[in-house]
Amino acid sequence: MANVNFKIPYAGSAxxxxxxxxxxxxxxxxxxxxxxxxxxxxxxxxxxxxxxNYTIANSEIAINITKKPLIVSGKMIENQLRKHMNAAGx
Numbered sequence: 001m002a003n004v005n006f007k008i009p010y011a012g013s014a015x016x017x018x019x020x021x022x023x024x025x026x027x028x029x030x031x032x033x034x035x036x037x038x039x040x041x042x043x044x045x046x047x048x049x050x051x052x053n054y055t056i057a058n059s060e061i062a063i064n065i066t067k068k069p070l071i072v073s074g075k076m077i078e079n080q081l082r083k084h085m086n087a088a089g090x
Contacts, residue, residue, distance in 0.1 A: 004065035004074030008085055014056050024084045050077055
């Protein structure tokens with residue numbers, strides 16, 4: 001079980017941020033439900049799924065990981081998401 005929480009700032013609009021989130025999740029064959037305010041996602045990581053939810057407010061996305069494989073650290077997930085956001089101009 002997991003309960004990993006972190007926030008990632010983003011310089012663009014909530015719409016742009018949502019677009020980056022959707023592209024990142026779909027790139028990894030994950031599922032996504034949500035809008036520019038909140039939602040949830042599931043991403044396969046080879047040895048299981050990473051599941052979580054998010055809220056977008058004040059130029060940042062707050063992510064709550066609710067389930068992850070035991071050997072995948074919360075910091076590893078956070079670092080990967082930050083990398084994708086930065087690559088997309090966040």
